[in-house]
Amino acid sequence: MNPAGPLLAARGLHKTYGHTKALDGAEFSIRPGEVVAVMGPSGSGKSTLLHCLAGIVTPDAGSIDYQGRELSAMNDAERSALRRGEFGFIFQFGQLVPELTCVENVALPLRLNGARRRDAERTALEWMERVEVDDLASKRPGEVSGGQGQRVAVARSLVTGPRVLFADEPTGALDSLNGERVMQLLTDAARSTDAAVVLVTHEARVAAYSDREIVVRDGRCRDMEHAL
Amino acid sequence: MSIGHTLLGLLESGPRHGYDLKRAFDEKFGHDRPLHYGQVYSTMSRLLKNGLVEVDGIEAGGGPERKRYAITEAGVTDVARWLATPEKPEPYLQSTLFTKVVLALLTGRSAAELLDTQRSEHLRMMRVLTERKRHGDLADQLICDHALFHLEADLRWLELAAARLDTLAREVTA
Ligand SMILES: Nc1ncnc2c1ncn2[C@@H]1O[C@H](COP(=O)(O)OP(=O)(O)O)[C@@H](O)[C@H]1O
Ligand SMILES: [Mg+2]
Numbered sequence: 001m002n003p004a005g006p007l008l009a010a011r012g013l014h015k016t017y018g019h020t021k022a023l024d025g026a027e028f029s030i031r032p033g034e035v036v037a038v039m040g041p042s043g044s045g046k047s048t049l050l051h052c053l054a055g056i057v058t059p060d061a062g063s064i065d066y067q068g069r070e071l072s073a074m075n076d077a078e079r080s081a082l083r084r085g086e087f088g089f090i091f092q093f094g095q096l097v098p099e100l101t102c103v104e105n106v107a108l109p110l111r112l113n114g115a116r117r118r119d120a121e122r123t124a125l126e127w128m129e130r131v132e133v134d135d136l137a138s139k140r141p142g143e144v145s146g147g148q149g150q151r152v153a154v155a156r157s158l159v160t161g162p163r164v165l166f167a168d169e170p171t172g173a174l175d176s177l178n179g180e181r182v183m184q185l186l187t188d189a190a191r192s193t194d195a196a197v198v199l200v201t202h203e204a205r206v207a208a209y210s211d212r213e214i215v216v217r218d219g220r221c222r223d224m225e226h227a228l
Numbered sequence: 229m230s231i232g233h234t235l236l237g238l239l240e241s242g243p244r245h246g247y248d249l250k251r252a253f254d255e256k257f258g259h260d261r262p263l264h265y266g267q268v269y270s271t272m273s274r275l276l277k278n279g280l281v282e283v284d285g286i287e288a289g290g291g292p293e294r295k296r297y298a299i300t301e302a303g304v305t306d307v308a309r310w311l312a313t314p315e316k317p318e319p320y321l322q323s324t325l326f327t328k329v330v331l332a333l334l335t336g337r338s339a340a341e342l343l344d345t346q347r348s349e350h351l352r353m354m355r356v357l358t359e360r361k362r363h364g365d366l367a368d369q370l371i372c373d374h375a376l377f378h379l380e381a382d383l384r385w386l387e388l389a390a391a392r393l394d395t396l397a398r399e400v401t402a
Binding site for chain 1: 401
């Protein structure tokens with residue numbers, strides 16, 4: 001792979017739900033270590049784009065290239081291995097397993113990849129320290145605040161050392177101060193591991209943590225880097 | 229706000245007399261600040277001198293308000309350039325941004341594009357402030373936050389305007 005070229009690139013993505021064209025020829029590309037904000041009005045197709053890029057949703061048409069491999073040419077097992085090994089995820093809420101403690105939640109992706117419990121939890125704790133929630137290790141998600149829960153989710157998303165972090169409105173349910181803290185920790189942590197971040201947000205103050213932005217409108221993308 | 233560009237933009241849909249230009253301006257943009265005739269004449273003679281408009285006819289009776297002006301090709305280019313150039317992010321942009329959005333719609337240009345371009349320019353400054361905040365002390369952080377919230381407010385207005393473009397398009401072309 002050309003190191004200066006894109007890590008993940010999509011062309012001509014189409015996705016229709018019933019009569020709704022969620023994606024209508026969307027394009028996207030991100031380089032290693034880059035933070036790209038995906039902006040646009042509600043219902044414009046931002047989440048659908050993120051789900052397609054991450055191999056969660058299969059587009060009706062179009063190509064998605066990850067490090068020279070075409071996502072649609074992979075079988076389910078290969079795509080799921082990619083999601084577990086190379087990708088990390090943060091959503092607005094609801095991603096932590098309520099029955100597990102915070103450290104077990106953070107360790108979960110490593111456990112699913114076959115790591116031993118003690119090793120997994122040691123690595124998990126290191127990540128929790130980096131985002132300053134190691135003191136919550138033995139608490140359950142229901143016992144921590146929204147901001148703390150999102151920081152636990154940041155730790156969990158990065159614990160496997162992903163190359164791409166997909167964040168869909170990661171601060172959407174937080175107040176300003178907690179949102180800022182989460183964005184600072186998330187982007188610092190991602191930059192320290194050179195992970196690329198696809199950051200879906202409609203908030204400009206959140207997008208200001210990105211290197212550049214694209215705008216999604218009616219299922220199509222406008223790359224603002226090359227707009228002027 | 230640039231009166232020259234605004235009058236030029238109004239001329240794009242067809243030639244108008246001086247009095248007609250003033251009326252159109254006041255109706256669409258002059259809510260609390262109607263133009264003086266003097267402003268119209270001085271602006272139009274500057275535009276004439278710069279080749280951005282030409283005199284298309286003169287009604288009987290003389291008087292500068294009786295002159296009919298038409299936009300030139302150079303004038304159209306000038307309006308396009310003005311609309312495509314984002315405003316430097318700073319306080320009290322509302323009237324300029326409003327004028328640009330309305331003129332874009334009146335002249336059949338994409339207002340959504342204008343809004344995206346302006347957002348991009350705002351974000352450029354917001355990234356600098358966010359970076360400064362990361363490394364600054366508490367006072368720096370508070371000052372940067374103040375600026376960031378104001379820039380965000382501009383953008384939220386722009387976004388709302390974008391969402392209302394359809395309605396606006398129907399109103400301004402009615
Ligand atoms: N699973 C789905 N089933 C039906 N319609 C969907 C589904 N996912 C998204 N849509 C529709 O597709 C459009 C784009 O949705 P989405 O990608 O979630 O937008 P955004 O994240 O920008 O708000 C919307 O009209 C939405 O209602
Ligand atoms: Mg969404």
